Amino acid sequence: MGTRFKCNEETIARTKAGKIRGFYDDGIYTFHGIRYARAKRFQMPEPVKPWEGVKDALSYGYICPVLNQPRPTGEVTTPHRFWPENENCQYLNIWTGTLDPRAKKPVLVWLHGGGFFSGSSIEQVCYDGAALADFGDVVVVSVNHRLNVFGYLDLSSFGEPYKNSGNAGMADLVAALKWVHENIEAFGGNPENVTIFGQSGGGAKVTALGQIPEADGLFHKAVIMSGVFSSMSSGEEVKGRELVLEILHQAGLKEDDVDRLAGIPSQRLIEAVNAAEKKFSGEGKYVEWNPVPNDWYVGDPLDCGFRDHFKAIPTLVGSVLGEFDLQPPILHKDQLSLKERRDIVAEKYGDEYADEVIRRFKAAYPDKNEVYVRSVDLLFRPGTLEYVRKKSEKGAAPVYCYMFSVCFDIDGDKLAWHCSDIPFWFHNTSLIPVCRIDGVTEKLEKVMSMALVNFARSGNPNAAGLPGWDPCTPDHVVTMILDRICEVKIDHEKDLIPYLEKVTPPFHFDPSVMGSDDDDDSEGSAWFY
Template structure:
């Protein structure tokens, strides 16, 4: 059946603070793509766009932020991506809505993409598309591009007041996007006083970071953090800010007193110089991390400095069962004998620890194949539990916990990996091949989608589709576990996660290798992780 498409000279058109925008309507959903929400000079703070006369077109996605090196596509059956032109002028957002009634006052969900603070975009994953979330959720959906890596998080504050917030320019972009939402979203049927920010991985980190930005006060009312809480030390920087900046200047052939010239060098020249400096430190075993760093604009990690204004915001925090630990076996995991299951766990955690981990896994996940004990996440869940308890202790607002534990029928059985919950949240399982699980997908999507949607609208994830979930406390974590049978459990995996965390070698995020391998079979390079 043909879709009904509308895009005329005067429909659909909305009037924003800066001027009129023309989008298009496909069936029941209005699309406004590539809306410029701010402008900024390199390393500078974002500023409002210049008002315009006439009607601007908003039917094309805007440029994404440049990244330092294109990853090698892999695992597209699990996380399909799409590519898009990049530009430093990347402050664009997209809106999906089913109404342009300014009195509709629909809940608004603002999505921040993954990829840490270095990679990704608002349309990077196919599952980021907001059409179904707007259609089936009756909400207004916004997805945001912003400056990344050297363009958004290079600390030049030692070079003068001009660069006081260059270290957090990308985060400042996100604040600017929320200010745009505050001023304009009513024109798209949204309620500026009912805004939920949500994001996964780096996007989850952006959500927790915005809670620490005084300038973001009042710009959102609820927060969802998906696999976005990292353990302390994971994003530490090995190189002092000024030293790293000096290394980039040197690669550009510039001196310390010529830092302003770095604002004008071509984009690719800055990328090349940055990569060369990173490689220089990588050869010394030192990592470079792109992330917000404390100053007057950003107060710091809430686990270090407290939650401040974020304590007044209801929060839904969770992870997936395997994250980056998901293994892909050489045969169907359902055919493993008990001895083979134990051997797989012992190979990962050591023979002396295998029985204990398998027993704890069986206690936490009764009935689930114990071979998946080897895949338990040792990177995000432990930190998320600490975050949940700390926020529950400090905050008068509720903090809820979730875990996505589905086993997918691919490569012999793979436990839910980093990003695998995103299609279910966006009601986009139909766009991701691996999500097609007979007898499971429809139910699981309804449960995940409905509870996330309920939280976005009311600050409470409870709804008819799922069992009742209590807010967590400083002493007890109540978790809704989305699985073959979705259940609510109390402190169910804390001991297992602690043991796995203690046995998992510390993992540190950061840029190390930046030079692609000379490899004719296209297997070299950095795989997609988001």
């Protein structure tokens, strides 16, 4: 038998800037915390400087500071882990089965969720890339980058040095992809076959990269998981100069002190941002951290259209059926009478709409209990459907669509929630107990992981164990239903989603109250990504 664990001269890789040492365990070489760039606050990233000797890549790098301490919530459904924070967070991690530059394996670069304001490359337990690298014979990379005020504060009106500060976080990701392009051969990867994939905010970052000319040629396929969404806030958005001026005020600085804002301690800056957000919230306004359209970043394609280059990128797009379903569980729902089920539906949609809501839902999802229609996602799915239609219009590259709709054995068969599909894509259900469903998990995980790997390899997600999966067209959305039984449906939601949008009561998503405990007065936002 061979050595199961190694951390020696055999686990050293040579990058453009110098040598780094990772470790080998059970068939996979792992490198944690590789610095891919450096940057001053609010400035564009720069390449790392060369070094002599061998640097260790045995510990995860810093993650970007968050603005509020998260409150432990829902750890059974979405297990998390945290790490030391520092705004100098340009680090990536690599998992690979070989260090042979001739291997030319497909490369998958993971962009984490948490919007553009939170999260990290290691935050969810299931983000670990070892199992996927081993199962799919691919190279997996995950990336940290600047977020929130450190990555998306638009200071452009304060002078040329800050002209792209509102996109510093996205610039980090471009720098990471450049690093991958220049160095991934040393880890057995093919720089000409790179797939970027991400979930929630990570999916939105995938789309944003497609709208940045500087990223052209650095990736060749795109996977967007629950990443096309509407704003979750209500009121008037505060951005640009108005936001910066209030942050300066809260930090005790004057309008011409922007340069000092770039130098104050991180915690002082965070406190000023939080104070500014609190003030605006009291006025019915909100702050939303997002990339800023300019001559570097074109803008959201649903607003301004897809760039020609991005149109030619094969894309896999989808969501899960439940996403942010915050309603109390209904136990023993299959034992309820038809009238009892209808009454539950009527509680949300009203007696006048209940029957039609049920009819349309059962037409789309005939095997689901009627009460699940209360949980159907309207934050991600409408935008996802619009996205696949628009990106399919020119036919320059295939666009594949999916829906993850598993019911899990928790809380009376809970419908798939935001993030519940990630362990299946990563081949990591063994790490997440709630994902282990007898007779289901092993088969579903295999076909989903293989679909992802096949897409990364060739731009086609078809895999053994799945029915034939055709790309979408401008006229028809072809959806692979990923469930206990996988099947393909065409336009199955066209009568459901628009109708639900019309009859669903107004909904405001507030992560700060998710899973809150009346007996716990601790502050912070709940974990929901």
